[in-house]
Amino acid sequence: MVLVSRGFRLLILTAFAAFFIVPIVWLVLAPTKSDEALVTNGPFAFGSLGNVALAWDHLDAFSNHIYRAWIGNSLLYALGATAIVLVTGVPAGYGLALSTFPGRRLVLTLTLIVMIMPAATLVLPIFLELDALHLIGSVLSVILPFSFFPFGVYLAYIYYSTAIPRDLLDAARIDGCGEWSTFRYVALPLAKPVVALVFFFSFVADWNNFFLPYAVLADSEQYPIQVGLSNLLSSTPSFNPATGGGGQQVGIFRPELALATLLAVIPVAIVFLLSQRALVRGLVAGAVKN
Amino acid sequence: MTVTIKATGQKPVRAQVTRKRGLGTMRGLPFVLPYLPFLVAFGILPVAYAFYLAVTTDTGGWAGFDNFTRTVRDYRFLPALEHILLYTGMWLGSLIVIVVGLALLLHGRANRVTSTFRFLFYIPGALAGASSVLVWLFMLDPSVSPGSFLLRNVLGSHLFVESIAPGKLPFVFAMIAFWTGAGGWIVVMYGALNTIPHDLEEAARVDGAGPITIALRLKLPLIRKWIAYMAILAFATGTQLFVEPQLVNQASLGQVPDTWSSNQLAYQLAFRYGDFNGAAAVSVDLIAVALIAAVVVVKRTGLFRIED
Numbered sequence: 001m002v003l004v005s006r007g008f009r010l011l012i013l014t015a016f017a018a019f020f021i022v023p024i025v026w027l028v029l030a031p032t033k034s035d036e037a038l039v040t041n042g043p044f045a046f047g048s049l050g051n052v053a054l055a056w057d058h059l060d061a062f063s064n065h066i067y068r069a070w071i072g073n074s075l076l077y078a079l080g081a082t083a084i085v086l087v088t089g090v091p092a093g094y095g096l097a098l099s100t101f102p103g104r105r106l107v108l109t110l111t112l113i114v115m116i117m118p119a120a121t122l123v124l125p126i127f128l129e130l131d132a133l134h135l136i137g138s139v140l141s142v143i144l145p146f147s148f149f150p151f152g153v154y155l156a157y158i159y160y161s162t163a164i165p166r167d168l169l170d171a172a173r174i175d176g177c178g179e180w181s182t183f184r185y186v187a188l189p190l191a192k193p194v195v196a197l198v199f200f201f202s203f204v205a206d207w208n209n210f211f212l213p214y215a216v217l218a219d220s221e222q223y224p225i226q227v228g229l230s231n232l233l234s235s236t237p238s239f240n241p242a243t244g245g246g247g248q249q250v251g252i253f254r255p256e257l258a259l260a261t262l263l264a265v266i267p268v269a270i271v272f273l274l275s276q277r278a279l280v281r282g283l284v285a286g287a288v289k290n
Numbered sequence: 291m292t293v294t295i296k297a298t299g300q301k302p303v304r305a306q307v308t309r310k311r312g313l314g315t316m317r318g319l320p321f322v323l324p325y326l327p328f329l330v331a332f333g334i335l336p337v338a339y340a341f342y343l344a345v346t347t348d349t350g351g352w353a354g355f356d357n358f359t360r361t362v363r364d365y366r367f368l369p370a371l372e373h374i375l376l377y378t379g380m381w382l383g384s385l386i387v388i389v390v391g392l393a394l395l396l397h398g399r400a401n402r403v404t405s406t407f408r409f410l411f412y413i414p415g416a417l418a419g420a421s422s423v424l425v426w427l428f429m430l431d432p433s434v435s436p437g438s439f440l441l442r443n444v445l446g447s448h449l450f451v452e453s454i455a456p457g458k459l460p461f462v463f464a465m466i467a468f469w470t471g472a473g474g475w476i477v478v479m480y481g482a483l484n485t486i487p488h489d490l491e492e493a494a495r496v497d498g499a500g501p502i503t504i505a506l507r508l509k510l511p512l513i514r515k516w517i518a519y520m521a522i523l524a525f526a527t528g529t530q531l532f533v534e535p536q537l538v539n540q541a542s543l544g545q546v547p548d549t550w551s552s553n554q555l556a557y558q559l560a561f562r563y564g565d566f567n568g569a570a571a572v573s574v575d576l577i578a579v580a581l582i583a584a585v586v587v588v589k590r591t592g593l594f595r596i597e598d
Contacts, residue, residue: 005501009395010403016392017410020473023425024413026436030428043436084328092325099318107322107329112594114333116523116584117577120530124556124573125336128343128566148332153325154594179317208419210533215557226420230537233420239427239450239541254434261417261424268416 030258031055035238038254055259058251062232067260069221070228075267076139077213077224078206081146085202089149090195093156094187098169108157115150120211127215141216142224146206152198159194160187200275204268225264232260337577343570357571361559366549367572373460373535374551378528380464385524389472390517393479394505408480412473422470423537430454430462454542459550463534475520482516483509519591526583530576532557552576 026043033047041047059067096108114122126145127136135141164187172186210226217223220231234240235252347353361367392411396404417425430453432438447453454462486509494504535550536557549555552572560569588594 009398013395013407017407020411020414020469022436023429027425038434088325088328091321095318095321101316101319110329110333112588113584116587117580118527118530120532120553121576121580122336124560124569125340126332128570129336129339145332148328210419229420229424230540233424233537234540257424258428261421264421265416272416
């Protein structure tokens with residue numbers, strides 16, 4: 001009986017694991033095959049590395065190396081905005097956690113509410129605002145909204161109000177540290193785990209954001225990779241028979257599209273691996289909050 | 291001051307410490323100042339400006355509720371609303387049943403297998419945005435999909451266009467959202483289950499409760515706050531759907547309208563028709579939903595503390 005229930009449990013978990021993982025395995029294998037072999041060979045057959053190189057040549061040639069520009073843009077937007085998030089958000093969490101000033105409660109409440117609101121809610125309002133300010137089409141129209149990341153402030157706030165003993169900071173002050181030195185030499189070095197967490201969540205949120213850059217950028221040279229992928233999709237004949245002739249000219253078929261998608265995930269995977277330890281601890285810690 | 295301390299002992303000492311910690315002072319404000327412009331510019335002003343546009347005309351005059359009634363009467367408004375409600379309902383249902391179910395299954399016993407599964411479930415989270423939609427366009431194409439057997443027999447589609455037939459879209463979008471988002475929620479639910487004291491479980495076991503009884507009668511009620519949090523958040527997020535239908539529209543040769551969801555309708559009003567006031571009105575509808583959900587989460591679930 002115990003054995004049966006244990007087997008049943010494992011069966012359900014394995015079935016769901018397959019649901020989550022099979023598409024990714026397929027995606028990794030797809031660029032090794034030609035567009036034709038994708039249809040005729042088994043979905044998990046391995047083609048050849050030569051096909052990957054060929055797919056990359058086609059992808060790289062697309063619209064004058066624009067794929068590289070998209071990846072570069074995404075790095076610029078995500079890293080630039082995340083740098084601003086760290087510089088403004090971590091001190092803000094510290095200030096909110098360890099002192100009171102008039103309006104503190106209001107700032108915290110507003111931060112929480114915007115944090116919980118889905119990101120897509122504010123995209124059109126931000127577009128309308130930036131349009132009124134004539135900032136549409138500029139790189140800043142992506143980086144500045146990305147630089148507002150209330151979740152990062154909240155993470156720093158929770159960390160400083162629970163994990164850092166106040167006596168430690170008081171000790172630094174008694175030893176003659178000013179407010180800034182106390183933060184710089186005591187509070188900030190202690191916050192490494194939370195800095196890693198904020199970096200991860202902010203970078204991934206920016207990297208994967210489609211809607212905001214889609215709304216505020218018009219020039220395809222400025223697109224980040226997510227918007228670029230939608231551009232590639234429109235040029236793939238199997239999903240867009242209208243571009244059938246165009247597909248031959250630009251050389252973007254399913255293996256190229258799969259490779260483009262796969263490469264676009266790699267930076268997120270790298271950041272994930274770099275911050276994994278802090279992440280796992282942080283996700284569990286975030287779940288407790290008591 | 292010293293006299294007071296000597297005379298009454300404990301209390302004034304605490305008062306002194308409190309003062310040293312700067313309660314009631316402006317000490318923390320300089321640290322918060324650099325963040326405030328961002329909060330105002332991209333958290334508060336966009337909402338205020340959308341409200342302003344929604345109640346004015348394109349020449350800046352007072353419009354009252356005109357923009358709202360006009361957009362609600364738009365022939366695309368109700369279908370879009372129906373779509374996102376159907377989609378959100380399906381997504382919400384799958385999250386509550388499957389995510390909580392899987393978290394309980396994983397929490398059954400703590401071992402290495404459990405952490406491997408959690409990791410596997412979490413991986414698709416890296417492919418949010420356009421990437422996940424592209425992956426699923428492949429998965430939904432019977433000619434290349436590893437699940438072509440399921441597509442033919444369960445979804446009844448032999449061609450890609452049949453997979454994205456209008457009637458199937460809410461289900462398809464719910465599946466994509468579940469694929470990318472469920473793993474993160476499973477980790478959160480698992481974390482919540484870990485906060486349940488071990489003694490409690492032990493006591494139930496001593497009293498003769500089996501694993502299923504413990505899961506359903508002990509663990510489930512203890513994490514209901516988190517389930518409520520997930521449900522409210524998923525509801526709010528679901529109503530704002532944009533990326534998935536937008537990309538499917540591009541891949542469907544117009545079979546899927548570009549105003550499938552409400553957020554798309556707002557986008558099209560602004561971009562195709564230059565009707566910023568109408569777009570703002572639809573945006574305000576969506577903001578209202580998200581705002582109510584956020585306020586309920588902050589004020590009611592008690593999961594987010596604001597200390598005084």
